Amino acid sequence: MVATDCLSEGVNLQDHFDAVLHYDLPWNPNRLEQREGRVDRFGQPKSEVRAVVLFSEDNPIDGVVLDVLIRKARQIYHDLGISVPVPSDSESVVKAVVKAVFEGWRGQDAQQLRLDLPEVNTVKAFHENWQRNADREERSRSRFAQHTIDPDEVAREIESTDSVLGDPEAVRHFMLNAAQRLKFSLQRHDQYYVLDPVGLPQEIRERLGWTKPVKVVFVSPRPRMLRT
Numbered sequence: 001m002v003a004t005d006c007l008s009e010g011v012n013l014q015d016h017f018d019a020v021l022h023y024d025l026p027w028n029p030n031r032l033e034q035r036e037g038r039v040d041r042f043g044q045p046k047s048e049v050r051a052v053v054l055f056s057e058d059n060p061i062d063g064v065v066l067d068v069l070i071r072k073a074r075q076i077y078h079d080l081g082i083s084v085p086v087p088s089d090s091e092s093v094v095k096a097v098v099k100a101v102f103e104g105w106r107g108q109d110a111q112q113l114r115l116d117l118p119e120v121n122t123v124k125a126f127h128e129n130w131q132r133n134a135d136r137e138e139r140s141r142s143r144f145a146q147h148t149i150d151p152d153e154v155a156r157e158i159e160s161t162d163s164v165l166g167d168p169e170a171v172r173h174f175m176l177n178a179a180q181r182l183k184f185s186l187q188r189h190d191q192y193y194v195l196d197p198v199g200l201p202q203e204i205r206e207r208l209g210w211t212k213p214v215k216v217v218f219v220s221p222r223p224r225m226l227r228t
Contacts, residue, residue, distance in 0.1 A: 014044040029073035084134045172218040191223040
């Protein structure tokens with residue numbers, strides 16, 4: 001299927017495709033990620049999704065865009081495992097790249113262009129800003145990473161929550177007391193209880209959707225006989 005950017009967002013294509021071919025180089029690498037996300041997403045049956053970028057070796061602008069923007073975005077994704085958005089001043093970078101190509105390196109091989117050229121100081125500043133954003137994102141992820149969580153502290157929080165919400169036995173006692181106060185039946189039958197809502201006020205039965213006796217358990221996982 002051949003499509004324009006009309007299918008780059010909000011469309012699921014993972015059921016029928018396992019590769020994406022970019023036949024242009026957008027100035028914003030995030031657009032590439034958006035396109036690939038139509039195919040490389042939850043529900044994709046293939047273990048590998050291929051993404052191919054077409055560019056012209058004879059076009060110096062393509063070469064610069066590939067080096068300055070696309071490869072930088074790919075490297076950040078490789079290092080962090082996530083994509084960091086292109087800084088908002090990418091438009092000024094485009095102007096600097098064009099200036100470098102047409103004024104400083106006319107007729108030269110695009111692969112020879114480097115970020116330390118005086119004509120692309122704006123590009124250097126752009127890269128530095130982008131890298132700072134990536135470093136900030138990495139620090140944020142490290143701060144909230146699971147390896148920084150103390151298991152003992154988590155266990156204490158769970159125990160504290162259980163003491164407030166109640167364990168299964170506390171819930172069972174609550175329901176037995178409620179049955180006595182609200183005049184409904186809650187009778188034990190081996191591994192489960194049978195709750196008969198007949199004694200409940202009609203508005204409560206309608207709200208709960210209980211029109212006939214239901215089986216109730218206070219343990220998890222529930223007995224195998226009740227899993228159907």
